[in-house]
Amino acid sequence: MSPTTTLLLSLLATQASAHTFIWGVFVNGIDQGTSYGIRTPAYNAAARKGGYNNSPVKDLNSIDMRCNVLGDIPAHNTIKVNPGDNLTFDWHHEIRNDTDDIIAESHHGPSLIYISPDPPTQNSFVKLWHQGKFQTNPFPQPGKWSTTADIKKHFGHMHVRIPAGLKAGPYLIRAEMIGLHEGEVSYLENARRGAQFYPDCVQIEVMGDGDVELPSGVGFPGAYSYEDPGVVHNIYCSTETRKPKTSTTPCATDYIIPGPTVWSGAWPETTAVSVGPVKGATTATPWSTWIGTDSVVTSVTYRDVRSQTIVGSSVYTPSWSEVYATPTATAERW
Numbered sequence: 001m002s003p004t005t006t007l008l009l010s011l012l013a014t015q016a017s018a019h020t021f022i023w024g025v026f027v028n029g030i031d032q033g034t035s036y037g038i039r040t041p042a043y044n045a046a047a048r049k050g051g052y053n054n055s056p057v058k059d060l061n062s063i064d065m066r067c068n069v070l071g072d073i074p075a076h077n078t079i080k081v082n083p084g085d086n087l088t089f090d091w092h093h094e095i096r097n098d099t100d101d102i103i104a105e106s107h108h109g110p111s112l113i114y115i116s117p118d119p120p121t122q123n124s125f126v127k128l129w130h131q132g133k134f135q136t137n138p139f140p141q142p143g144k145w146s147t148t149a150d151i152k153k154h155f156g157h158m159h160v161r162i163p164a165g166l167k168a169g170p171y172l173i174r175a176e177m178i179g180l181h182e183g184e185v186s187y188l189e190n191a192r193r194g195a196q197f198y199p200d201c202v203q204i205e206v207m208g209d210g211d212v213e214l215p216s217g218v219g220f221p222g223a224y225s226y227e228d229p230g231v232v233h234n235i236y237c238s239t240e241t242r243k244p245k246t247s248t249t250p251c252a253t254d255y256i257i258p259g260p261t262v263w264s265g266a267w268p269e270t271t272a273v274s275v276g277p278v279k280g281a282t283t284a285t286p287w288s289t290w291i292g293t294d295s296v297v298t299s300v301t302y303r304d305v306r307s308q309t310i311v312g313s314s315v316y317t318p319s320w321s322e323v324y325a326t327p328t329a330t331a332e333r334w
């Protein structure tokens with residue numbers, strides 16, 4: 001860690017949730033290598049199974065909404081791309097191969113992709129793609145959702161195409177899955193539940209002589225609110241039998257994906273490219289080896305999931321640079 005960051009060890013209860021993040025990026029079907037260019041998240045709970053684990057971000061006001069836990073720390077390398085390139089993000093849970101479960105079967109929800117100049121600002125994230133629910137609920141099923149019916153079914157592959165003519169320079173792509181399985185009530189009302197956000201950022205450098213600049217966009221935190229019908233949404237309410245008692249929201253069978261509309265400069269079609277072999281490790285380096293501690297919390301307060309007692313506070317202060325810093329081999333992330 002840099003000397004300016006402070007870490008304070010806390011005894012944290014483990015959270016029962018599925019964790020998913022991007023393990024690799026394919027450019028036009030070619031793997032750039034495990035962890036290459038990716039700001040692999042740490043997470044808000046104790047290390048387990050020697051792998052990375054990011055507890056979902058649930059506090060919409062947390063800086064972790066931007067690029068997940070420790071998202072301010074650059075990766076060592078940046079993925080070089082050209083406008084028109086097809087990128088495939090390879091999401092996994094425990095191992096980077098096709099036997100992995102990607103994300104829990106219950107974690108129905110939307111998937112979203114944003115792009116921002118690197119470093120981002122409070123209004124720099126522009127939406128390139130999103131996918132919510134594929135069909136109106138055929139009563140009594142909770143619909144077919146992007147996370148479980150597409151990304152999970154397709155070995156964790158999420159696709160996006162670099163906008164035509166995009167101006168050269170460093171950008172961050174923020175890809176995200178949202179689990180709505182406990183989203184029938186807001187985290188603000190019930191910290192045990194609430195929508196689960198799995199954002200992850202990838203460093204790219206756009207090459208070429210394009211002259212298309214991104215419009216202004218949204219900020220993370222800030223883009224989503226507890227008032228959004230896409231954040232507090234009951235995916236079970238058409239089933240009646242599985243309607244959680246905690247629900248405070250009216251039943252809605254349509255689903256409105258949170259965040260802004262997709263930018264008109266994004267490609268109207270997202271192509272599912274076929275990908276080549278994975279390069280590099282298929283297992284994760286324990287995050288504690290590069291964090292150098294057993295746990296880290298970036299939220300202002302962290303509550304035990306069951307007892308709701310505060311078990312940690314302000315243990316890590318993210319410091320997002322306002323100027324672009326070229327990644328180096330001495331960047332702090334592994």
Ligand SMILES: *[C@@H]1O[C@H](CO)[C@@H](O)[C@H](O)[C@H]1NC(C)=O
Pocket residue numbers: 028084085086161271
């Ligand atoms: C990206 O995918 C589209 C649609 O399949 C294809 O036409 C295009 O050539 C691809 N781009 C590159 C750089 O391969």
Ligand SMILES: *[C@@H]1O[C@H](CO)[C@@H](O)[C@H](O)[C@H]1NC(C)=O
Pocket residue numbers: 095097098099
């Ligand atoms: C994927 O990983 C699992 C768990 O380590 C292993 O049993 C399986 O053989 C692997 N599959 C492939 C295709 O590598």
